[in-house]
Amino acid sequence: MADSHYEQLIAYLAGELDDKGKRTFEEHLTACGACREELRQLEQVWNVLPYSMEEEELPEELKLEVMSAINQVTGTPPKAGDDSGSETIVSHKRSIRRFWHTRYSVASAAIVLLLLSIAWYGASQRGDPIPAEAGRLDVPAQVVNTYRLNPPDSAKSSASGQAWLMNKGGSLQLVLHTSGLSALQGEQVYQVWLIKDGSRLNGGTFRVDPSGSGVLTYVIDGKDRPFDAIGITLEPDPGGTQPRGNKVLGT
Amino acid sequence: MQQYSDEQLMSMIANKQSWALEALYDRYARLVYSFAMKTNRDVQFAKDVVQLVFTRLWTMEVGFDSRRGQFVNWLLTITRNIAIDQLRKLRKQPTAVPYEPSVWESVAGDPLESPDSVVSRMWLKQQIENAYRHLTESQANLLQLFYWEGFTLSEIANRNGEPLGTVKNRLHQALKILRKQLASVREEGID
Numbered sequence: 001m002a003d004s005h006y007e008q009l010i011a012y013l014a015g016e017l018d019d020k021g022k023r024t025f026e027e028h029l030t031a032c033g034a035c036r037e038e039l040r041q042l043e044q045v046w047n048v049l050p051y052s053m054e055e056e057e058l059p060e061e062l063k064l065e066v067m068s069a070i071n072q073v074t075g076t077p078p079k080a081g082d083d084s085g086s087e088t089i090v091s092h093k094r095s096i097r098r099f100w101h102t103r104y105s106v107a108s109a110a111i112v113l114l115l116l117s118i119a120w121y122g123a124s125q126r127g128d129p130i131p132a133e134a135g136r137l138d139v140p141a142q143v144v145n146t147y148r149l150n151p152p153d154s155a156k157s158s159a160s161g162q163a164w165l166m167n168k169g170g171s172l173q174l175v176l177h178t179s180g181l182s183a184l185q186g187e188q189v190y191q192v193w194l195i196k197d198g199s200r201l202n203g204g205t206f207r208v209d210p211s212g213s214g215v216l217t218y219v220i221d222g223k224d225r226p227f228d229a230i231g232i233t234l235e236p237d238p239g240g241t242q243p244r245g246n247k248v249l250g251t
Numbered sequence: 252m253q254q255y256s257d258e259q260l261m262s263m264i265a266n267k268q269s270w271a272l273e274a275l276y277d278r279y280a281r282l283v284y285s286f287a288m289k290t291n292r293d294v295q296f297a298k299d300v301v302q303l304v305f306t307r308l309w310t311m312e313v314g315f316d317s318r319r320g321q322f323v324n325w326l327l328t329i330t331r332n333i334a335i336d337q338l339r340k341l342r343k344q345p346t347a348v349p350y351e352p353s354v355w356e357s358v359a360g361d362p363l364e365s366p367d368s369v370v371s372r373m374w375l376k377q378q379i380e381n382a383y384r385h386l387t388e389s390q391a392n393l394l395q396l397f398y399w400e401g402f403t404l405s406e407i408a409n410r411n412g413e414p415l416g417t418v419k420n421r422l423h424q425a426l427k428i429l430r431k432q433l434a435s436v437r438e439e440g441i442d
Contacts, residue, residue: 007419014422015332016347016403042423045430047324049398050282050331051372052379053289058281059298066276066302067269070309177270209259215268 005035013042071140141168147230149178149249159212161249163230172220174203178232181212181248187237190248192216194227201227205238257322262314272309279323280305283330290334290399291341300334307333335401347403382432390425397422 005028011017012025029036149161161178176192184190184207192203208214232249255263255274263271280301287300307329319325339347383391396402402410408418 006423007416010419010423011404014397014404041430042426045426045433047320047327048375048379048429048433049394050286050327051375052383053285053376055281055369055372056285056288056297058284059294062280062284062298062301063273063276065298066280066305067273069302070272070306209255211254213255215263215266 005032006038009035009039009042013039013046141166141173144172147251149176149230149232149251151249152247157248159249161232163251174218174220174230176206176214176216176218176230176232178208178214178249179212181208181214182234183210183212184208184234189235189238190214191233191235191238191240191243191245192218193231193233193243194218195229195231196227200231200243202241203230205235258315258317261308261311261322264308265312265314269309272305275308276305279326282323282327286327286330287334290331290401291338296337296341300330300337303333303337304330331398338401344406347401378433379429382429385428385432386425390421390428393418393421394425 008017008021008025008028012022017025029039143164144167145165147163147165149163151157151159157180159178159180159182161176163174163176166173166175174192174194178190181190189205189207191205193200194203195201203218204216206214206216230251231243231247233243233247234245236244255271257275257278260271260275264275283304284297284301287297288294291297304326315322315325336346339345386394393407396407397404404418404422405415408415411418
C-alpha cells in the first residue's frame with residue numbers, strides 16, 4: 001500500500017478529511033481491497049479505545065435533568081423520576097411525570113373530553129388550523145388522562161396496555177402501548193375502537209413485534225366525538241369498519 | 252420489560268416514543284457519562300455531554316441503520332465527537348470533528364468490541380492497559396492528546412515542532428501495535 005494511503009487512512013479514521021477528501025478516499029476504498037482491510041483493522045482498535053475508561057457512577061438526578069431539558073427544547077413529555085401518584089392537574093412540567101399513574105373515573109374522563117371537544121369543535125368551526133398543532137415541536141404535549149387496558153379474562157391472558165390522552169395545543173391524540181399480545185398471522189391486525197354509548201369508532205390498527213408489544217398514536221380530529229371506553233380486538237385484516245373479531249384488551 | 256434491540260428503540264425514538272429514549276438512557280447513559288469524564292474530569296461537563304448526546308438521539312429523524320456497524324460503537328463515536336467539540340469550545344479552538352460518522356467509519360466489527368456486561372468491560376479494560384504497555388511514551392501521549400483530548404494531528408505536530416506526516420505515522424504505528432497485542436489475546440482462545 002502506498003505511503004500516501006496510510007496517511008489518508010489515518011486522516012479519514014480521525015475525521016480530519018474535508019468533504020471532498022472524504023469522497024475521494026471513499027471512492028478509492030470501493031476499488032482497493034488492501035485499504036479496506038487496513039481500515040477495517042484500524043477501526044477495530046479505534047472502537048476498543050473507549051473501554052480504557054473508568055466506569056463512573058451516574059449522578060441520579062441526571063436522568064430527570066436530561067429528559068426535562070429535552071422536553072423544553074422539543075416539546076416531548078418528560079418521563080423520568082419516581083412513580084408517586086397525584087390528584088391535581090398542574091401544568092408545571094415536573095408534575096407531568098406524576099400523571100402517568102393517576103386514575104380518573106370514566107365519567108370525569110368523558111366530561112373532560114366533552115369540554116375539550118366542545119372547545120375544539122368551536123375552534124375548528126372558526127377554521128383554526130387545529131390539526132397542525134399536533135406536529136409542532138414548540139407546543140408542549142400534556143397528558144389529559146391515562147387509561148389502563150386489561151384483558152377480558154385475566155386468567156387466560158397476560159396481555160396489558162396503557163393509553164394516554166394527550167392534549168397538544170388543542171389537538172387531541174390518543175397514544176396506546178400494549179404488551180403481551182399474541183403474535184399475528186397473515187393479514188391479522190389488532191384494531192382499536194373508541195366506544196361511546198355502544199357505538200364503536202375505528203381508532204386505527206397496529207401489529208405487534210415478536211415480544212407482543214404494540215404502539216399506536218391516533219389523532220382525534222374534528223369529525224370524531226368523545227368516547228367513554230377503549231377496546232382492542234383481534235381482526236382478520238386491516239380493512240374492517242366494525243369489530244369482527246374478539247376483544248383482547250379494554251378499559 | 253421486553254428486550255427491544257437498540258435498533259428497535261432507535262426507530263421508536265424516530266417515531267417520538269419517549270419511553271424508548273428512556274430505555275436507551277437506562278442502557279447507555281453510564282457509558283456516555285464515563286467516556287465524557289475521561290475526556291475532561293468535570294462532572295458538569297460530563298452531564299452536559301450526556302444531555303447533548305441524548306438530545307441528538309431524540310432529534311434524529313431516522314432510526315439506526317445496522318449497516319453503520321454496532322450501535323454502541325456508533326453511540327460512543329457520537330459521544331466522542333460531541334465531547335471533543337465541547338472541549339475545543341472551552342479551549343477556544345475551532346470545530347474539528349463532525350458529529351456524524353460517515354458510513355464507512357463504522358464497519359461491523361467483531362463481538363470483542365462491544366462488551367455488554369460490566370465484567371467483560373473490565374476484562375477488556377485490562378487487555379487494553381496491557382496492550383498500552385507496548386507503546387512508547389510518545390505514542391501513548393499522542394493517543395491521549397488526539398483521541399481523548401481532541402487535538403487535531405496538525406495542532407499536535409505544531410506543538411511538537413514536527414512534520415504532520417511524522418505524527419500521522421506515529422499514530423498509525425500506535426494503532427498497529429495495539430491491534431497486534433489485542434489480536435494475540437484473542438488468538439490465545441480467551442472467549
